Amino acid sequence: MLYIFLIKFLVIFVTLYFSIIRSNYPIHMLQLEGYENDEYLKWISENKDKVTKLWYKKQDEEKSPLVWTDRAKRLMKKHELVNIIIVFIICIVADIIYLFFDNIAFLVIFLLITGFLLYFYQYKLIVVSNKFAIPKELEINMGFYKQAQEKIRNYKENYDLKVLGITGSFGKTSVKFISNTILSEGLRVKNTPSSFNTPMGLSKIINNELENTTEVFIAELGAKKRGEIEEVAALVQPNIGIITAIGPTHMHLFKTIDNIQNTKYELIEMLPENGVAIFNYDNDYVKPLADKTEIKTIRYGIKDVEKLDVYATDISVDEMGSKFILHIRELGEIECESKLLGVHNISNLLAAASSAYILGLSLEQIANGMKKVEPVEHRLNIVNSNSGVIVIDDAFNSNPIGFRAALDVISEFKDGRKIIITPGMVELGDMEEEENYKIGFEIAKTCDFVILVGKKRTAPIYRGLEDAKYNLENVFRVNSLNEATQVLGHLSAPKDVVLFENDLPDNYSEQ
Template identity: 70%
Template sequence: MEYILSGLPMDAINFVIIIVALFYSYIRSNFPIHMLQLEGYDNNEYKTFLKNNKDKMNKLVYKMEKNPKTPLVWTDRAKRLLKKHKQVNFVIFVIIVIMSSIIHLRTGSLLFGGLASLILSFLVYFYQYRILILSNKLAKPKEDRINMGFYKQAQAKIKKFKEEENLKVLGITGSFGKTSVKFISDTILSEGLRVKNTPSSFNTPMGLSKIINNELERDREVFIAELGAKVPGEIHEVAELVQPDIGIITAIGPTHMHLFKTIENIQKTKYELIEDLPEDGIAIFNYDNDYVKPLADKTKKKTYRYGIKDIEKLDVYADKIEVTENGSNFMLHIKKVGSIMCETKLLGVHNISNLLAAATAAYVLGLSLEKIASGIKKVEPVEHRLSLIPSSNGTIVIDDAFNSNPVGFRAALDVLREFKEHRKIIITPGMVELGDMEITENEKIGEVMADVVDFAILVGKKRTMPIYEGMTKKGFDKNKIYQVSSLNEATTVLAQISHAGDVVLFENDLPDNYNEE
């Protein structure tokens, strides 16, 4: 091989072209790697992103966000992927060298060889985002081996702590509400137990393995694990890792519909948590949710139902509910135990449902009514989930920027409706990841918005057109709807139209891979 290559002439200009193209290809890789990381290193999800963002990707120079919401993190996996990607690029450029040299030899023209090298090098530079798919595919076997090692280590640690220290594991899943219930449960359970919670939205096997391996200590009495999934089977994988004793299904609705396709698939996937509970495990269900109710009714294991409807069928429920712009008061009832008045800083009726889920788990784990009520009073709003944030201009800002869905969006509008004496402004890019339902659901939410808000700032002119149409269908004043291209433009418009005392709802903040330029 060396002898063959040594016989291929390589002129200085061709060499410079290859080196420059190789260098800039490495630089150009960062943006696609960032997008792939946001898609969880899933090639299929990344391909869908490429299909939906042709204008963003087919550029000579990518427009990088100065302050992205989720910046590229050079984790060990990202570094290994970059290394593999460099190797793939190097091999491709070696092939280009050979091809251009062969063209030079056969034509006897440096010009043809140089042109071939220039054109091929440019194509490699331009299509870095597609070459990355190959690099990621080649890197996957090694990543799977590394991940399995961490997974087995964490699984063994949980099993050991359960056997030797009587550790209890609380697993929480659902289409929405699971992160809120996780943080609420942490606060309430900490009134009487030593708890280890997981940060942010850590709900994948690798995220949970990292926390278990590095942070779970022997003296913890309860480990709280949020279980996420985008396709059937993924809850099983996480449940086999954390080995839950108690499982909560918070709610089921149309989220990630582009992946699940049907509500039935979502129901089946979330129910994997209940199937993986031990025979003496305890299943907790939100009985107010129409898609969760049949799952509760078919469960043979010890079951607790919570909610605010169908009280005669519930084990834990709330009544005497008073919802204001500052929080809520309600009477908490646990059948066979008693009742207690509770107050919370959390906004909206839907958050009472989240509190009931955590209260049920606390009761199961042995906390008294008094400690549960004390914990409920201490619960703080979860970041980006209907939390009030300070404002310097006298407006009241409600941050509900976490990924939105039809149920959560309506709940946020219900909260906004409680501010009866204030002008109401919403800033939103609408809802995504709803599959074939996306246009219809955004139009429906536009109709609801028309009855609640005074001004609407819609981020993303093409994406939010269904919301615009829904609002105007209900007779909303078009002059009070502003369609902008970015969040920066939205805040500029907000500064122009808002006054002290206005309530501003930020509803859904799309990740960088959804941003519309």
Template identity: 50%
Template sequence: MLGNNGPLIVLGVISIIVWGIGFFYRSRFMLHMMQLEGYSNGNYLKWIKDFKYKVFSTKVNIFIILTLIFAVVLLNLEQQLYNMIYIVFWCALIIVSTNFKKENVKKDLVYTKRTQRLFAAMYIVNIFILAVLTVVYGLFTSDFFKYLIILHMAGGILYYLVPYTMYLSNILVNPIENAINKYYFDMAHDKVRSFENLKIVGITGSYGKTSTKFITAKILEEKYNVLKTPESYNTPMGVSKVINNTLSSEYNAFVVEMGARNIGEIKEMAELANPKIGVITSIGPTHLETFINIDNIMKTKYELIEALPPEGIAIFNYDNQYVKKLADKTFKEKILYGTENIELLDIYATNIEVSEIGSTFILNDKNGNTIKCETKLLGEHNIGNILAGAAVGVALGLTFEEIARGIKEVEPVPHRLQLINPGTGVIIIDDAFNSNPVSSKAALDVISQFKEGRKIIVTPGMIELGQEEEEANRQFGRYIAEACDYAILIGKNRTKPIYEGICEKGFKEEDVFVVNTLNEATAVLQHLVRPKDVVLFENDLPDNYNE
């Protein structure tokens, strides 16, 4: 028999279930953000600071305030009815404050083994805290009503503090994760060195590295059986996974993309992959929030060249002012490529002709060899990425004929100036992958190649440019005013500099639409667009951003 406390106990059980559901959704959201921040506690805390209004929403703040106020009041009352009303009210507040909607982000939460371990640790930490509070408080009182109120108050506090207990849980599991990562890193490190004749190419740069990876792999396929790291697998653990799960003796070339947000990360990647050829595609103001300045970016990208063996070959984009400085101080065998100052280059392009369907150019080397090439890739900037791939091909013994055939076979990389014709008469250019000052200008140059139709851009602007972000987006706005007929900006606060830059050029304000979400942008676009128009989707919101 439950006795007189029966209804209260039943409500208590219901409240535990409600709390568990609310706790799950709030924890899952924070777990997602931790994953998107690469499980970096520093980046995660910065995200919480930047988006405090989202982490501690008005509903969540109201919940914790009312939970504490009513708990204090009820601790001085002993009527069961008040306790029952409190529990019902508390459950209602939990339900109202919980966000059950799926977050609108580029990358969904992936329940990897690491994520599962962190989620489990999160629950263990919170259950442990509740258990300790239960035992400690139980030593000081036998009053069932007060006991129940204290438990609900504690549960409410833990619900509120989920962002920080996630942080604590990540600290606790880090030693385990480091040990696991080291195990797989060492396994991949040894495995990749077991293939004595494997041609390994490392590619890094502030931008262009993913496109260059796909281009390089396609060119090398004219002579070799090539494995490339998929999509944006450019971290030590991502590359370790590829090596451990996919690399085998059937491959004789391995193309590795190497990304970094901090000094030392390219060095770690190179130590893992053991490249004999290193390519630096570009250096520019990306990830300045972590790198702070260009000098740190240069130092980090050059870690790839420093890691090459004495017989290794360094390949540089000599058109980039920062890469040029690195090339000039390098005394290893090197190949310089570009389209400017061709008398100084080993591989270069001339007679470049770009159009809305691709480009043609003459591929040259310093020995006088030439061949005409054609590509389906849009934009003159992609010629540089192609030249990087051609330079790798030369380094690995491909003929110009083989290189030209490979260039012709290269397909656009998804979300990187990808031309889409849905059959509606409207041309879509998908350049939604992370944008930067160079690629955004290049994208606008591409749509300028189209002779018919109005030009429409949909963009949230550029991110992760540190102190340069505001001015870079303002300049982006000026370029938009020169190239486009209409602009749809996503995010009132973030796109304010773009809006200002557009208006500086005398652009009609009624032709600029500022919306809050991509869905709203799509709705505006549907009313605006008509056959023969060209629509550019430039950049996407960052994985963990929602204004």
């Protein structure tokens, strides 16, 4: 009958409409988890309060909103189809129910309950849609990958293209941008934007932007599991490889430092026999990798200089940057200066200087390039402030070594009070709670005021501050970055130094 059809149509239409709207947020979270179902399911298990909300209210301070890439659009189409199939099954069952029971009230109740369940379980249903989408995505990705791989091979054979590959637990993006500036003093260089370090990100740049006039292509190589560096290295085919540093990052995926070492070393294993491997010999986890390497090796650092090929001495670091003498054993030495903050950035400069030396630049060109290097956004760069407050942005990511380096940087500022705003460190696996607890002690030594973003996640830091006998009246615990900046507005005064250390992505938000 017509009214039964209208009832079914109304319930089904409303269910589909609101279910698709509800699916936007889980697609966003899946995108932030790299479309990895396992990581997304882990996010669901850790955020049940969000998943069980009947309506998600978009946060005003959403840091990285859902990007409707071609992949996201294809996933949404698959998801819509999955929803339609489920609704079709519900309709068939509804017809059978009405055929046997002839009860409109029972039919309406059935439709409302099943419609609600379909709406409620969109977070889990997106996993099913993604499973259907993955085979096609792999096929598409492989096409782009092979096209880019062949283009690199062609440019290397016919245009003498050199490829510099950079990897490490941290520092690789900074070294990439520093290398771009220094190498540009004598070569035509193509760099990749921001943290483009995956096969698809690199394939896009190679296919769309790499030209045959380029002399050096700089590729950052990222990984979250074994084999991924090898995959990216097979794509870009590097002549020179740099391992910047190794430490406890992505420990929830790698589990052990040994796994991280083996993964990063895949870059070196993919170098040709006439390739050059460059290592940060100051890093305890990188040093043994350098020692076992058989191809030509360049070691850089600031410690044990008698063992190094590239090193810095007479180092002077303050709030304006750094000065030092650069030594390259086969070239000589030269005075250098940089606007970059912190001793750890001298290490990054040395990594870039090592590649510049291998690629034929002179000491003068390297020193001139170092002067021109600008701080990388969100990596210990000073942000202009009209209030007289010095704001240091180190919000991109954080790890135990980098966090301590940032604290060392603000300790160089002699005037004003030191204020830190942080949500703590993530992706450290079983070490996360302990490392955040330890950093509480380090913060206590340096900072006059502490603003902790996210009361649950920063609880270990708070305990560390408490056990360090820090004045807890100077600790402010807030739920969001907006609240943190409001507290800062009442707290700060001219000449104060404010460090924004880490800014967690939306899938870590406690709101």
